[in-house]
Structures are given as structure tokens and as C-alpha cells.
Amino acid sequence: xxxxxxxxxxxxxxxxxxxxxxxxxxxxxxxxxxxxxxxxxxxxxxxxxxxxxxxxxxxxxxxxxxxxxxxxxxxxxxxxxxxxxxxxxxxxxxxxxxxxxxxxxxxxxxxxxxxxxxxxxxxxxxxxxxxxxxxxxxxxxxxxxxxxxxxxxxxxxxxxxxxxxxxxxxxxxxxxxxxxxxxxxxxxxxxxxxxxxxxxxxxxxxxxxxxxxxxxxxxxxxxxxxxxxxxxxxxxxxxxxxxxxxxxxxxxxxxxxxxxxxxxxxxxxxxxxxxxxxxxxxxxxxxxxxxxxxxxxxxxxxxxxxxxxxxxxxxxxxxxxxxxxxxxxxxxxxxxxxxxxxxxxxxxxxxxxxxxxxxxxxxxxxxxxxxxxxxxxxxxxxxxxxxxxxxxxxxxxxxxxxxxxxxxxxxxxxxxxxxxxxxxxxxxxxxxxxxxxxxxxxxxxxxxxxxxxxxxxxxxxxxxxxxxxxxxxxxxxxxxxxxxxxxxxxxxxxxxxxxxxxxxxxxxxxxxxxxxxxxxxxxxxxxxxxxxxxxxxxxxxxxxxxxxxxxxxxxxxxxxxxxxxxxxxxxxxxxxxxxxxxxxxxxxxxxxxxxxxxxxxxxxxxxxxxxxxxxxxxxx
Amino acid sequence: xxxxxxxxxxxxxxxxxxxxxxxxxxxxxxxxxxxxxxxxxxxxxxxxxxxxxxxxxxxxxxxxxxxxxxxxxxxxxxxxxxxxxxxxxxxxxxxxxxxxxxxxxxxxxxxxxxxxxxxxxxxxxxxxxxxxxxxxxxxxxxxxxxxxxxxxxxxxxxxxxxxxxxxxxxxxxxxxxxxxxxxxxxxxxxxxxxxxxxxxxxxxxxxxxxxxxxxxxxxxxxxxxxxxxxxxxxxxxxxxxxxxxxxxxxxxxxxxxxxxxxxxxxxxxxxxxxxxxxxxxxxxxxxxxxxxxxxxxxxxxxxxxxxxxxxxxxxxxxxxxxxxxxxxxxxxxxxxxxxxxxxxxxxxxxxxxxxxx
Ligand SMILES: Cc1ncc(C[n+]2csc(CCOP(=O)(O)OP(=O)(O)O)c2C)c(N)n1
Ligand code: SF4
Ligand SMILES: [Mg+2]
Numbered sequence: 001x002x003x004x005x006x007x008x009x010x011x012x013x014x015x016x017x018x019x020x021x022x023x024x025x026x027x028x029x030x031x032x033x034x035x036x037x038x039x040x041x042x043x044x045x046x047x048x049x050x051x052x053x054x055x056x057x058x059x060x061x062x063x064x065x066x067x068x069x070x071x072x073x074x075x076x077x078x079x080x081x082x083x084x085x086x087x088x089x090x091x092x093x094x095x096x097x098x099x100x101x102x103x104x105x106x107x108x109x110x111x112x113x114x115x116x117x118x119x120x121x122x123x124x125x126x127x128x129x130x131x132x133x134x135x136x137x138x139x140x141x142x143x144x145x146x147x148x149x150x151x152x153x154x155x156x157x158x159x160x161x162x163x164x165x166x167x168x169x170x171x172x173x174x175x176x177x178x179x180x181x182x183x184x185x186x187x188x189x190x191x192x193x194x195x196x197x198x199x200x201x202x203x204x205x206x207x208x209x210x211x212x213x214x215x216x217x218x219x220x221x222x223x224x225x226x227x228x229x230x231x232x233x234x235x236x237x238x239x240x241x242x243x244x245x246x247x248x249x250x251x252x253x254x255x256x257x258x259x260x261x262x263x264x265x266x267x268x269x270x271x272x273x274x275x276x277x278x279x280x281x282x283x284x285x286x287x288x289x290x291x292x293x294x295x296x297x298x299x300x301x302x303x304x305x306x307x308x309x310x311x312x313x314x315x316x317x318x319x320x321x322x323x324x325x326x327x328x329x330x331x332x333x334x335x336x337x338x339x340x341x342x343x344x345x346x347x348x349x350x351x352x353x354x355x356x357x358x359x360x361x362x363x364x365x366x367x368x369x370x371x372x373x374x375x376x377x378x379x380x381x382x383x384x385x386x387x388x389x390x391x392x393x394x395x396x397x398x399x400x401x402x403x404x405x406x407x408x409x410x411x412x413x414x415x416x417x418x419x420x421x422x423x424x425x426x427x428x429x430x431x432x433x434x435x436x437x438x439x440x441x442x443x444x445x446x447x448x449x450x451x452x453x454x455x456x457x458x459x460x461x462x463x464x465x466x467x468x469x470x471x472x473x474x475x476x477x478x479x480x481x482x483x484x485x486x487x488x489x490x491x492x493x494x495x496x497x498x499x500x501x502x503x504x505x506x507x508x509x510x511x512x513x514x515x516x517x518x519x520x521x522x523x524x525x526x527x528x529x530x531x532x533x534x535x536x537x538x539x540x541x542x543x544x545x546x547x548x549x550x551x552x553x554x555x556x557x558x559x560x561x562x563x564x565x566x567x568x569x570x571x572x573x574x575x576x577x578x579x580x581x582x583x584x585x586x587x588x589x590x591x592x593x594x595x596x597x598x599x600x601x602x603x604x605x606x607x608x609x610x611x612x613x614x615x616x617x618x619x620x
Numbered sequence: 621x622x623x624x625x626x627x628x629x630x631x632x633x634x635x636x637x638x639x640x641x642x643x644x645x646x647x648x649x650x651x652x653x654x655x656x657x658x659x660x661x662x663x664x665x666x667x668x669x670x671x672x673x674x675x676x677x678x679x680x681x682x683x684x685x686x687x688x689x690x691x692x693x694x695x696x697x698x699x700x701x702x703x704x705x706x707x708x709x710x711x712x713x714x715x716x717x718x719x720x721x722x723x724x725x726x727x728x729x730x731x732x733x734x735x736x737x738x739x740x741x742x743x744x745x746x747x748x749x750x751x752x753x754x755x756x757x758x759x760x761x762x763x764x765x766x767x768x769x770x771x772x773x774x775x776x777x778x779x780x781x782x783x784x785x786x787x788x789x790x791x792x793x794x795x796x797x798x799x800x801x802x803x804x805x806x807x808x809x810x811x812x813x814x815x816x817x818x819x820x821x822x823x824x825x826x827x828x829x830x831x832x833x834x835x836x837x838x839x840x841x842x843x844x845x846x847x848x849x850x851x852x853x854x855x856x857x858x859x860x861x862x863x864x865x866x867x868x869x870x871x872x873x874x875x876x877x878x879x880x881x882x883x884x885x886x887x888x889x890x891x892x893x894x895x896x897x898x899x900x901x902x903x904x905x906x907x908x909x910x911x912x913x914x915x916x917x918x919x920x921x922x923x924x925x926x927x928x929x930x931x932x933x934x935x936x937x938x939x940x941x942x943x944x945x946x947x948x949x950x951x952x953x954x955x956x957x958x959x960x961x962x963x964x965x966x967x968x969x970x971x972x973x974x975x976x977x
Contacts, residue, residue, distance in 0.1 A: 165975070210976040220972065226962040228954040229719045248972070252964045260950035262957055264719040269745040273712040276705070276742070280716025283703060284681075285955035288716060306706050397973060399966040405959055438955070439717070440724045443678040443699030450704040460694070 009039045009064035011075040011198040013148070016088045018081050020052030022138040025166070026145040027058040031391060033149075033158045034062055035211050038203040042068040042508075043211075043391040044584055049236065049329040055084045064203060068393060069509035072588030075198055076151075078144050080122075085109055097196060099147055101140070118192055120147050125183045130176070139180040146184025153195035155202075156185065210396050214387035215291075217358035217397065218317055219244035221365025222289055223252060226405050227315070229288035231266040231277035236329045237385040238291040238319040271296035275303040275314065282313045283449060285438040287369050287405065289315035294323045294336050297343065297380075304378050305344025306451040308474075311425070311434065313372035313379075313408070315365075320384040322582045331582030332385035334504055337558040340380045341532050347471065351379045351481055352532040356507035357387060359394040360530075366403070367486060373408040375481050376436060384553070386505045386584045409435045416442040424449075424458035425470055432476030478533060485531035488538050494523035498600055499545035501574075503529045503559055506551045506585050513590035522600060524549075529559075534566055542569040549594055551577045553585055638674040645677065646670045648695040653688055658810035658836030658851075659758045663695045665813055666727070666756075669820035670697055672866075681717060681724045685710040685739060688765045689731035689758035689836070708739025711746035714753055715943070721953035722944050725824060726753035733763040736772035736791045743793075747800040747829050751943045754823040754830045757793055758810070760838035761849035768841030775921075779846030792918060794928060797831040798911045803931035803940055804830035807923060809858050810837065811851060818893075819927060821866040826930075827888045828942045835923065848921075859917060861899040862926035867892045885930055895927060904929055 013030075017023035024045075031043040042061045048054035061071060073093045079085055079100040085108050092098055094114040100106060102119025109117055126139045149159060160178055167173040188194055219241050222230070232242045246265050253262040264281075268274035274290045281288035292300070297318050307314045322328035323335045340352050351371055355361045364381055372379040409429075416422060416437060424447040425434045434456075437445030447458040455466040456473070491514075500510055507528055514524055527541040542548065542563070550560040557576040564571050577593040579585040594600055634642045646667045651660050670680060677699025684690035686707035693702045705713045710728050718726055735743045735757050746755070761774045770778075773793070774786040797805045804826040808816045816834065823830035835854050837843050843850045848857075865882075869890035882894045883905070895904055902924070903909050910929045917924045931940065950957070964972065 210973055212973075212976045216976075220969070224963050224969070226959050228957065228962065229716060231716065252968060252972075253962065255950055255961075258950065259948070261948045262950060262954070262961060264947050264949055264954060266715065266719065266947075268712065269741055272709060273715070273742055273745065276709045276712025277716035277719065279705075280683075280703070280713035280718075281720040281955075282716070283713070284717040284720035286716075286720040288720070302706050303709065310703075396977075397969060399963075399969045401966050403963075437701075439681045439701035440679050440721060443676075446678060446699050446701050448694055448702040448704060450702075451706060452704065 007198045013060045013076045014074045015058045015078040019056040023141045026141040040066040067512040070586035072586035142180035143184040146181035150188035214358040214361040215241035216244045218361040221362040223248045225366040225369040227287040229281035229286045231274045241291040271299040275300040291317035301344045311376040315368045319388040335554040354503040370406040416445040425456040431480045482533045487535040489528040491526040494525040496523040497546040499525040502551040512587035648698040656839040661810040665816040685734035687731035711742035720955040728755045732759040732773040733771040758836040762842045775848040778848040805929040807833045818866045861902045861924040863896040864927035865894040
């Protein structure tokens with residue numbers, strides 16, 4: 001039987017359970033204790049659109065090199081759900097391991113001779129040790145964490161420390177959880193040869209880092225950006241962003257003297273109302289936002305066009321999920337690229353930001369408000385389920401106390417007083433951005449916001465010339481936006497005329513793929529676009545490369561289409577690598593996709609040429 | 621080229637309100653509606669009510685959807701900001717705007733199509749939230765702006781201009797608002813300024829959601845023989861049940877009312893509404909009874925008008941909580957909170973992040 005050697009701090013565990021059985025706490029515990037051991041780690045949750053009783057998986061990748069995407073291979077499977085045994089066993093890489101609950105014999109798991117199957121009677125042990133049906137089920141899940149602790153050589157003290165933090169208010173739970181951990185741990189030590197070659201050894205690579213999901217980070221960004229009105233309608237996977245915002249506000253936005261809440265959190269009747277509320281609040285001088293997913297974006301279209309044309313700021317987080325229609329609500333995609341860029345009828349274009357990880361969700365939230373208010377237009381932050389709901393290791397978030405919100409060109413009372421007459425849509429500064437006023441400030445500042453035709457002076461119009469002046473100025477404003485949006489991140493260390501172009505959550509898989517390709521003698525450059533409109537460096541990168549792989553997570557190559565529409569790039573240079581299974585994109589998918597392209601075979605590349613047997617960090 | 625602004629010539633004898641403003645200061649752009657349109661009379665009544673109430677023009681916020689009725693927000697109080705939003709969605713704009721600044725006076729103007737067809741959902745939810753605003757429906761039974769199709773308020777048996785009869789039952793905004801728990805529900809007629817102006821005044825003073833449904837004939841598409849929303853039909857079938865007079869806090873209730881003739885309802889700011897029952901069987905403070913009576917009269921084709929239901933607590937103390945009370949927001953508007961009271965700063969961030977390390 002082949003065995004895996006030297007996989008210290010470099011492997012992937014997958015845990016198959018049933019949702020609603022408390023496995024989430026066991027999984028977080030495992031992941032966090034690896035993180036606290038100083039080793040880069042990633043946690044991804046594949047859950048069903050259901051509350052209880054359907055299969056769910058959690059993937060933990062341990063990577064001493066810091067690769068935080070899916071590798072595409074599973075080295076250790078914890079099969080806790082009999083219903084998915086047959087597919088779970090198939091997924092384990094040759095030479096890998098499978099742990100299961102051997103309370104009941106499972107011949108289906110024993111068909112593979114190239115993996116090691118480890119059975120532990122989890123249910124039996126927990127039934128003997130604990131009372132109550134619910135407790136037994138929960139403890140069975142904690143118990144597998146104990147098995148893994150022994151197999152991977154995790155520090156039990158670290159586990160206790162994490163439990164103590166989690167249950168600071170219920171110390172008796174620390175003891176019962178530790179008891180379950182101990183059951184699994186001792187059983188494994190007595191019956192298996194612990195630790196496995198896949199194991200944890202303390203490192204020092206997580207200092208200055210945190211483990212956080214993108215929705216929590218985006219909510220924090222909104223808190224720090226000074227957002228005061230949040231309106232939404234529940235939809236997976238955006239709900240946790242709003243929940244987190246409310247939680248942060250409840251703890252950080254209460255007037256200590258009066259107990260008043262310095263925020264309004266409104267659960268709207270639908271997404272039409274949610275975006276309407278955001279527009280109303282922004283028009284009236286608050287920083288306001290909503291979070292939604294594809295179906296909500298579809299509903300918001302008419303209002304987005306209004307905000308574009310009436311020039312009202314708004315911030316919208318689109319946590320993308322699998323479409324079309326209801327699609328697969330708990331799976332990830334980047335399938336709203338087009339729907340957001342040109343949302344609503346008529347000539348409209350919207351600023352989009354594409355965060356790649358929680359750290360960017362945090363900073364881009366702040367940028368989104370600054371851009372929306374500076375440019376008086378909606379800004380959409382296109383995150384996705386993978387970034388939004390999974391735990392990512394990222395650099396500790398920092399806040400600059402010198403930051404002051406850019407509220408844009410809002411005239412105050414004294415400024416209005418000095419005006420002969422206020423004209424809402426006049427381009428006084430030549431940058432396409434007019435001045436605005438807020439209600440209740442000065443009667444001379446009053447104007448009529450409308451989505452119907454208007455002149456630059458703010459009056460209703462059906463006159464072609466007057467209408468066109470405003471429409472053309474909006475194009476000028478778009479050109480100004482191009483200079484203000486975040487630039488692309490470019491890595492030209494591949495030293496090649498082949499490039500990868502991508503956006504958002506493909507990033508970590510691409511960076512790992514580049515390392516694997518480089519080890520195989522294939523150098524590629526990489527540009528990660530972070531905004532629409534495309535900053536000027538995008539055009540330059542596209543022009544400078546002979547062949548470009550556009551990596552994105554949707555079927556129809558929406559991002560590639562946007563590039564061809566909005567830049568001068570030759571279509572024939574762009575090859576699509578499209579990942580749209582609903583699972584997070586893996587590095588192996590990208591490596592295989594690039595190598596499949598005849599023009600980039602290592603033999604045709606300068607440099608080493610021959611394929612090394614296996615990439616240093618990987619599992620291709 | 622230099623400009624000399626022409627001074628407005630104001631006759632010194634024109635009456636001025638407490639702010640020293642004349643009625644003209646509450647007017648807006650010139651109406652572009654059809655001559656004789658009911659909506660224009662409502663605009664005039666709003667101008668009168670705002671003037672009488674001495675509202676600071678810049679503190680008036682005018683919100684609307686789409687339709688002939690929704691255009692009228694441009695025709696009054698030009699010193700106040702206006703937002704002519706999208707069809708049927710004014711309530712959500714109003715909700716956001718009100719959340720941002722609770723100190724301003726929000727007047728929403730909508731049509732029966734805008735409110736009862738495309739916008740029915742948002743209308744209901746604004747009532748549920750008890751948003752502090754005056755919501756006026758200019759109700760003509762048709763979509764005026766799209767040339768006369770039946771709206772959801774068209775009565776059974778009413779005839780369209782082209783002869784078609786409506787067989788679907790109407791949605792009555794007054795009954796709906798009563799059912800949903802609105803704390804101020806009134807109906808009037810664009811042709812009855814005497815009744816309409818004090819109702820607008822009372823609605824402006826009411827804290828919480830005030831609904832005013834105004835029958836407002838469309839002279840172009842729904843004023844013919846056979847229509848139940850024509851001037852002639854409305855005059856014949858509208859039945860004032862309760863006359864509401866607005867009495868500002870500083871004025872005493874005196875002479876005009878004989879003992880037992882009127883019921884004084886005190887608003888949150890100390891002003892009062894004097895309710896005079898014109899229909900002895902009607903009790904505007906009993907939601908259930910009022911609802912039953914409105915419905916009963918509707919069945920016989922009569923529209924009861926006046927202040928049909930009012931929560932004597934003004935929808936506030938002890939009564940239904942207004943939007944900001946529910947949300948526990950501060951007295952000062954959210955849009956004026958200084959940034960340093962909103963951000964926990966770098967030290968705050970470090971503390972928050974402890975659990976993510
Ligand atoms: C989404 C959308 N659908 C349709 C229209 C066309 N439209 C404009 S006004 C209107 C009806 C207005 O009726 P109502 O609210 O009763 O106002 P009225 O003109 O009768 O005062 C319609 C259907 C629109 N503007 N937007
Ligand atoms: S069409 Fe009817 S509602 Fe519209 S302006 Fe003319 S009369 Fe008024
Ligand atoms: Mg109408």
C-alpha cells in the first residue's frame with residue numbers, strides 16, 4: 001500500500017457530516033488549533049440549502065507554504081455521514097486515510113486497498129459516556145476532533161484553551177467537551193499508530209494574522225466607515241454580513257449616556273424596498289448600505305438605474321452564489337459580473353469592486369462608501385460565498401485613526417447661502433461630478449431629485465440637447481471614477497508573455513497554480529482586476545501579453561466579455577478557464593487548464609522543461 | 621453679462637404666517653396637469669395647510685412615485701427638497717430618508733395606481749413600520765398618466781371612458797390602513813377644501829403614519845357618466861362623517877363648539893384636533909366600529925369622509941410605537957452624528973479582533 005511521506009503541515013482534511021449536528025464547532029476547533037500552532041490553514045464549508053439533516057462537508061487545508069485555496073485533493077477523510085460514504089471514500093487521494101465511526105460495520109468503506117481506513121466506535125463511546133440524545137450526537141462530533149488531535153499530533157492544551165474562550169460563560173461545557181476529546185484521543189493513541197505522516201508541527205507563520213470570514217470583515221468595514229443605515233432582506237450567503245453588522249453596532253454604537261442606537265437596522269419587505277431605503281437614506285446624508293445576492297440584485301435593478309441617473313450614493317454588497325434563478329443558494333460562483341456592471345435599463349454603468357479575501361472586504365467596504373459619496377453613484381462590492389462565508393487567514397486588519405470619510409461634494413449651509421442659485425447637475429469643476437445639497441439645510445439648496453429627464457440645472461426636461469448634456473457628463477464622471485477606483489494587482493515575476501487575468505476569490509488558487517507551474521518550468525504573469533471601471537493599468541497589462549488566461553467562476557465567461565467590451569484587447573488572445581461547479585476553485589483546476597493549452601506546454605517554454613515528478617507544495 | 625434678480629413684488633397686506641411667510645412662499649413650479657384635474661386642488665390645499673402650519677420650507681421633504689399625482693410634489697413648497705422616485709416605491713425612499721433625519725416633515729404624494737397596484741406591498745409595510753409621515757393618495761380610480769386604464773381602486777360596475785365595465789372589487793386604502801393598524805386614517809375629496817385643509821394640517825402634526833385618501837377626479841379619463849370617481853358622482857356619494865378642525869397649541873378651544881358637540885384629540889406637540897361628528901353613529905376613536913361603519917357605507921356606495929380613525933395617543937405614548945422609537949435611534953438625526961461617535965478607532969478594532977486571532 002502506498003503511504004504518504006513527509007506531509008508535515010501540508011495536507012487536506014475533509015469532514016463529512018450531517019448539518020444541524022453541531023459539527024461546525026468541532027471543525028472550527030480543529031482549524032483554529034492548527035492556526036494557533038502557527039501553521040497557515042484554510043477552512044471551507046460545503047453546506048446544503050437546508051436547516052437540518054442533509055449532508056455537509058468541511059475542508060481544512062493545512063499549508064506550510066501558505067496556499068489557502070483548495071488543492072483539489074483530499075488526504076484525510078473523516079466520514080461521519082453513512083449516506084455519503086460511497087462518494088466520500090472515492091474522493092480520498094491514493095495513499096490517504098479515512099476515519100469513520102465503526103460502531104456499525106461498513107463494508108462500503110473497505111473496498112479501496114490504496115488507502116488506510118481507521119475505524120473508531122465513536123457513537124458507542126459517546127453513548128456510554130454521555131446522557132441525552134442531543135448531547136450524544138453533539139459529543140460524537142467533538143469526539144472525532146479528539147481522534148484527529150491524536151492522529152495529527154495536535155496540542156491538547158491548545159484545544160482546551162480554545163474551548164475555554166468559546167465557553168467562557170459556561171465552564172461546565174469546557175469539561176464535557178474535553179471529556180469527548182479525551183475519548184477520541186485515547187482511543188486513537190491505543191489503536192492507531194499515532195501520529196500519521198500527515199501531521200502538525202508547530203511553526204511560526206501565523207503571527208500578525210487572523211482567521212475571519214469576508215462577511216464579518218465587510219461588516220466591520222461598514223462599522224468603521226461610519227455607515228448608519230442598513231436595510232436588507234435575508235438571503236444566503238449575504239445574511240451573515242448583516243447579522244455581523246448588527247452585532248458590531250449593538251456592541252459599539254450605543255450612546256453610553258442615553259442608550260440610544262447610533263444606527264438604524266431595517267429588515268425590509270423585499271430587496272426593492274431594501275435598496276429604496278438605502279437610496280432614501282443616502283440622499284438624506286447617511287452612509288447607507290445593503291447586502292444581498294443574485295436574486296436580490298435582479299430585483300434592485302430599477303432602483304439602481306434611478307440612483308445612477310439621479311446621482312445618489314449607495315453601497316451594495318453582492319455576495320454571489322450559484323445562479324441562474326434560485327440556483328444553488330449555498331454554493332459559490334462569480335456569476336453576477338455582468339448583471340452588476342450594467343444593472344438596470346438604459347445606459348447605465350456601475351462601479352464594481354472585487355475583493356479577493358476578507359482583508360479586502362474590510363478595506364473595500366470603506367472605499368465603497370468613499371467612492372459612492374465622492375462620485376454620487378451606486379458602488380457594488382462583488383464578494384461571493386467562498387470569500388464571504390468561509391474562514392480565511394489574513395493579515396490582521398488595521399485602522400488608520402486619521403481616516404475621515406470622504407463625503408464628497410456636499411454643500412453646507414454657509415456655502416449655499418453664498419450662492420446666487422443652486423444648480424444640482426452642473427459640472428462646475430470639469431470632473432463630471434456636480435454638487436449636491438441635503439434636505440433641511442437651506443431653502444436655496446432645495447432641488448428635485450428625479451429619474452425622469454432633467455437638465456443640468458435640475459429641471460424636468462424633454463429637450464434632447466438638455467437631456468444629452470447630463471448624459472454626456474455622466475460619461476465624464478465615469479472617466480473620473482477610473483482614476484479613483486482601486487488599481488489592479490499585477491505580478492510580473494513570471495517573466496513571460498503569457499498572463500493570467502482574474503478577479504476576486506480566484507486569487508489564492510491562481511497564486512498557488514503559478515507556484516506549481518513555475519516549478520514545472522512554466523512562468524506566467526498575473527493581473528488581478530479589482531474594480532470596474534478598469535483602471536488604466538488593466539489596458540496596459542492586456543496589451544503587453546501574447547496569450548491571456550481569463551480565470552473566473554461562471555459558465556459564460558462574463559468577466560472576459562466585460563474585458564472585451566470595455567478595453568481594446570483582441571478577443572483571440574483571451575482563453576477562458578471557467579469554473580462553475582459551485583465549489584471553490586482549486587489550484588489544480590487552473591494548472592490543468594493552463595497546461596492543456598498547447599502553446600504553454602513546458603517543452604515550448606524557456607527554462608527547465610522537464611516535469612518534476614511532483615510539485616513541491618502540491619497535489620496536482 | 622450680469623444679472624439683477626428681480627425682487628418679488630409682495631403686497632404688504634397679504635397675510636403672513638408665524639414665520640412671516642405668505643402663501644406664495646409655499647407654492648412650487650407651475651402645474652402641467654390637465655385643467656380641472658383634481659390633483660391640482662389637492663396641491664392648493666397642501667400649500668394652504670403648510671402655510672397655516674408655518675412649516676420651514678427647507679424642512680419639508682416631498683416624496684412621490686410615478687403618475688400624474690406623483691408629479692405634483694414639484695408644484696408645492698419649492699423651498700423643500702423633493703424626490704420623485706420610481707413607480708410604487710416611494711415608501712421605501714421615505715423610510716430611508718426618515719431614518720436618516722427624523723427632524724424633517726415628510727409628505728408623500730402618490731396615486732391609486734402607484735399605491736394600490738404596483739406599490740401595494742411597500743404601502744402596507746410603511747404602515748406596519750408606523751413611519752412618521754403624511755401619505756396622501758390622490759385617488760382617481762385610473763392610471764391617469766398611462767391614459768385611463770382601471771386601477772386597483774376602481775369600483776365594481778364603474779365604466780371606463782371607452783365603455784368597458786370593471787368587475788373586480790376595489791382595494792380600499794382606508795379599510796386597508798385601518799386593518800394594518802394605522803394610527804391616523806382620513807378620507808376627503810379634492811373638491812372640498814374646507815374639509816381637506818384641516819385634515820392635511822392634522823396629518824402633518826400627527827406623529828406616526830397618517831394616511832389621507834383624497835378622491836380626486838381625473839377630468840380627462842374618468843369624469844364621464846357611468847364613472848364612480850367623477851366629480852358629479854363623488855359629490856353625490858361622499859358623506860362627511862367627522863369634521864376635523866385643527867387647533868394649534870397656543871389657541872384656546874372656545875365658542876365654536878357647544879358642550880358635548882366635539883371631541884378634542886391632543887397631538888404629541890400639544891395641538892388638538894376637534895372632531896365633530898356629523899354622523900351620530902360614527903366613532904372615530906374606535907377602530908373596530910369605525911372600520912365596520914366605513915365598510916357598511918361603502919357597500920351602499922357611499923364614501924364616508926373626514927378623520928375616520930385616530931388613535932387618541934397620536935400613535936405614540938402607550939399607543940403604537942413610531943419607527944424611530946422601535947429602532948431606539950437618538951434624538952439627533954443619524955445624518956448629523958459626528959464620525960468619531962461612529963467608529964471604534966484602531967484601539968476598538970484591536971479589541972474586536974481578539975476573537976479572530
Ligand atoms: C415600472 C413601471 N411600470 C409602468 C410605468 C408606467 N406608469 C406610469 S404612471 C402609471 C400609473 C399611474 O397611476 P396612478 O398612480 O393612479 O397616478 P395618476 O396618473 O392616476 O395620478 C404607470 C402604469 C412606470 N412608470 N414604471
Ligand atoms: S390625465 Fe387625469 S390625472 Fe392626469 S393630469 Fe389629466 S386629469 Fe389629472
Ligand atoms: Mg390614479
